[in-house]
Amino acid sequence: MNKPKVGLLGLMLELYDLVPGLKPRMAEFAQDLVHTLADFADVDFPGVCNTREQVDEAVARFEAEGKDLILVVLLTYAPSHIALPALLHTRLPYVIFNTQQLHTVTAQVTSQDTTKNHGMHGVQDLCNVLLRAGHCPKLVSGHYRDPNALAELRSWMDAIRGARFMHRVRIGLLGYPMEGMGDFGIDHTALLAQAGVSVHHLAMRAVAERAREVPDAMVAQAMAEDREQFVIADDITEEEHAASARLVFALRDILREQGLHGFAAHFTAVGEEGWLDTLPFLAASMLLGEGYGFGGEGDVTSAAAVALMAHLAGAANFTEMFSMDPEGDAVLMMHMGEGNWTMAREDEPIHLLRSTLGLVDLRIAPLLLAFSLEPGPVTLASLTTVTEGKLRLVVTEGEVVDFPYVADLGRPHYKFRPDSPDQLSGFLNRFSLAGGSHHQALAYGRWAGTLAKLADLLGIECTQV
Numbered sequence: 001m002n003k004p005k006v007g008l009l010g011l012m013l014e015l016y017d018l019v020p021g022l023k024p025r026m027a028e029f030a031q032d033l034v035h036t037l038a039d040f041a042d043v044d045f046p047g048v049c050n051t052r053e054q055v056d057e058a059v060a061r062f063e064a065e066g067k068d069l070i071l072v073v074l075l076t077y078a079p080s081h082i083a084l085p086a087l088l089h090t091r092l093p094y095v096i097f098n099t100q101q102l103h104t105v106t107a108q109v110t111s112q113d114t115t116k117n118h119g120m121h122g123v124q125d126l127c128n129v130l131l132r133a134g135h136c137p138k139l140v141s142g143h144y145r146d147p148n149a150l151a152e153l154r155s156w157m158d159a160i161r162g163a164r165f166m167h168r169v170r171i172g173l174l175g176y177p178m179e180g181m182g183d184f185g186i187d188h189t190a191l192l193a194q195a196g197v198s199v200h201h202l203a204m205r206a207v208a209e210r211a212r213e214v215p216d217a218m219v220a221q222a223m224a225e226d227r228e229q230f231v232i233a234d235d236i237t238e239e240e241h242a243a244s245a246r247l248v249f250a251l252r253d254i255l256r257e258q259g260l261h262g263f264a265a266h267f268t269a270v271g272e273e274g275w276l277d278t279l280p281f282l283a284a285s286m287l288l289g290e291g292y293g294f295g296g297e298g299d300v301t302s303a304a305a306v307a308l309m310a311h312l313a314g315a316a317n318f319t320e321m322f323s324m325d326p327e328g329d330a331v332l333m334m335h336m337g338e339g340n341w342t343m344a345r346e347d348e349p350i351h352l353l354r355s356t357l358g359l360v361d362l363r364i365a366p367l368l369l370a371f372s373l374e375p376g377p378v379t380l381a382s383l384t385t386v387t388e389g390k391l392r393l394v395v396t397e398g399e400v401v402d403f404p405y406v407a408d409l410g411r412p413h414y415k416f417r418p419d420s421p422d423q424l425s426g427f428l429n430r431f432s433l434a435g436g437s438h439h440q441a442l443a444y445g446r447w448a449g450t451l452a453k454l455a456d457l458l459g460i461e462c463t464q465v
Helices: 015-016 022-036 052-064 084-089 110-116 122-134 147-166 188-195 202-212 218-227 238-258 267-273 281-291 300-313 425-434 446-460
Strands: 005-011 042-044 069-074 096-100 138-141 172-175 198-202 263-267 295-298 316-321 323-324 330-334 351-354 367-370 376-385 389-399 415-416 440-444 461-464
Touching: 005 022, 005 052, 005 281, 015 022, 022 042, 022 110, 052 110, 052 138, 069 122, 069 147, 084 122, 096 122, 096 147, 110 367, 122 138, 138 147, 147 300, 147 446, 172 218, 172 300, 188 198, 188 300, 188 389, 198 202, 202 238, 202 267, 218 238, 218 446, 238 263, 238 367, 263 267, 281 295, 281 367, 295 300, 295 316, 300 367, 300 440, 323 415, 323 425, 330 425, 376 415, 389 425, 389 446, 415 425, 440 461, 446 461
Parallel strands: 005 042, 005 069, 069 096, 096 138, 172 198, 172 263, 263 295, 389 461
Antiparallel strands: 316 440, 323 330, 330 415, 351 367, 376 389, 376 440, 389 415
16 A cells, blocks of 8 residues: 655644643654554654744645645644644645544543643634635544544545545546447546546557567466466357457556556447457456456546546456346346456356357457456445536445356346445435446445545545435
């Protein structure tokens, strides 16, 4: 994990310089915070600030050093006006951590204890003036060793990681978005301006040429590795296997060379152009397994969402709600033939099959990986466009349920049960009315809170359904 770089702005009342030894003790507390947060943040503490000039200098340093976030801590009480101007004008996001050293107040508490542990009303002072100035401060409250408070802080750090990643995401587009599928249609300028994601067209001729240039020995090695990892259908020919394997190499090389974080491809465009021998189903699955994003039918928004979730969670899947399972309060999730094979069930084999969809006239039949996903808690996210061209993240949490591989489906599939207080029908209503696209990204873990924070940092909407 590439930890975010955080500047710790530790505040204290200047008058307290008169209290012997207080400032060094507050500095020790700040250093303890640095060590406590080290698992998920690279925190820099420049020293206790108790004047406006010191705050201005610290914030300017954080900006100059390229910090990702300012963490504001009232080490003990400090008046709001020493920090207000710098926080209003900094280009860096900031989070206020309302915390203290003292974990419990007993009858043995001393005035010295309370002097060192009364930053709370300084936080109230600071939040009030920020709100009056039109800022909505991001606030976490709790003891600095409390697991819940630390989890909330970690969520902010993950959101910073995600926002930083989105600001440089580059998605390749192979072909064009499928005509008539309007829900993922987007102005590429809007996608760049609002989310930081840029779109780059991939020439099919260049991909085809790169595929032909892959050395036969490398193709043979990849095919041998596939035979070790997957159960290959008996009717698959060497020619079919080699054509799909060559596309894996070609697309991987091009993504690396162009610094792309994922790609979107449309099967009809591949057939129309005629440059590629086959469809990149196997390539999509293999590259998803390597952490790249992918979007079907030329959906660059889903490719960006999958890349984001892979960056946050370590692995992510491109997916689609296919059929309702009302009795099980679940949805059968499936697409044409793309899925992250590293998320497959561990107790069943992964199958390498020939696609039977037959929707495109190709020289060589496409191959795909077929499997069901490992059960577990997951988050489903859709990056979509709503009123006036505004981007929105539509997010839900739930679980991949224990559902076996169904041979007749012949592609990646699984069942997803949303966390829904009003069963499947209520979730489906809320998802569609929130504008959720029919393509989504899925990752293991509970990420809704982090995605809401990330959307806040990006300045886009987020709706949890």
